[in-house]
Amino acid sequence: MISNDLSIFNELESSVRSYIRSFPAVFTKAKGYKMWDAEGKEYIDFFSGAGALNYGHNESKMKKKLVEYILSDGITHSLDMATQAKAEFLEKFNNVILKPRKMNYRVMFPGPTGTNTVESALKLARKVTGRTNVISFTNGFHGMTIGSLSVTGNAEKRKGAGIPLEHVVTMPYDSFVNDQFDTLEYLERFLEDNGSGVDTPAAMILETVQGEGGINTARMEWLERIDAICKKRNILLIIDDVQAGVGRTGTFFSFEETKVKPDIICLSKSISGYGLPLALTLIKPELDRWSPGEHNGTFRGNNPAFITATEALSYWEDPAFEKDINRKADNITAFLTAAVEKYPELEGEVRGRGFMQGIESKVDGLSGKIAAAAFERGLIMETAGVNDQVFKLFPPLTIDDEGLEKGFAIIEDSIKSLISQKQLVTN
Known part of the structure; x- marks a missing residue:
């Protein structure tokens, strides 16, 4: 294939494909x-x-x-059997990430994707407490399988389930109504x-920064109050750090700037x-009440991923790495604020924090046009x-x-071109 001809994808791939529509090119190298x-x-x-x-x-x-x-014929597939690759990852994750943060969690490998870790978290919370309902928050996104969809806010994605999504109560996220409305007073009532x-x-399950929901950022004090409400009522707090974690918001876990100690943490993506x-599903030891094989899956032991994950943790051994993330994050904030x-x-x-920021435009369709114009200029x-x-x-x-x-x-050229061409669509 020597061109950006998409005909094979149009002919043979399902119409469910999405990113190929936003980025219409055949990528060959990265x-x-x-x-x-x-x-x-x-x-x-x-x-x-x-x-x-x-x-x-x-x-x-x-x-x-x-x-x-x-090349050394290392184990590729092993379900949840013991392997050297898994042992080395667990040891390094404990020594580099958990211990320095004074965090004590059991590590569960629920399956290969973000929705797998959310499903396991919901399932365990119901098993441990004996309760059925879960509280989620407006504009939250937690995955595309049935349990994860039930705690996801997006109506279009929920509709794809084809069945009623039950046993979940949705409450307003921080600033969902406005900055003055106390959403947690409402929840407590x-x-x-x-x-x-x-x-x-x-x-309760939440993202500290809602990625797919619009880069909505919860205030630190709001997160700490959520934690206090959960502790007071023996409600388990699940933090979905699938997208906001692993440094995306400036610290390894997105809640590190707070006093929050989640009962369950969901990690995937990076x-x-x-x-x-x-x-990974991180579980407080006292909540690890699974019986052997009660939650399993064929691809929960991805050994090649353990190899790269162990090496990736080396970045976090040097405090300069986190400092550099935050320095560059300040540059992102400054650029967006100036724009x-x-x-x-x-x-x-301007929305978000760390390397998870963006601009919300009240002009209908403008953000999509800016992203499309940026792609034409060589930015994804x-x-x-x-x-x-x-x-x-x-x-x-x-990134340097x-x-x-x-x-x-x-991005700035894309914004200027749309403004100068008067392609804005007013509300």
């Missing part, structure tokens, strides 16, 4: 923060596999370890009043470091929110300053 298509065009990647490539494409040290492992129709749930499928001020036609608002960037009203920046955490600045320049 390294770091760059990708190339079949015609040799270079793109800057501000998408990072929807947050699955926090360390960029084909990171050299991980690639070397992976190739060596494959439902839990306190026996006439509310809301039973004490097994768990935990493998290399884009290989891997998911909103410089181009009032955006009717924009997606939109978020129920109406795709946010264009979001998800560069690799390892030059790559960031080039990406910023393309």
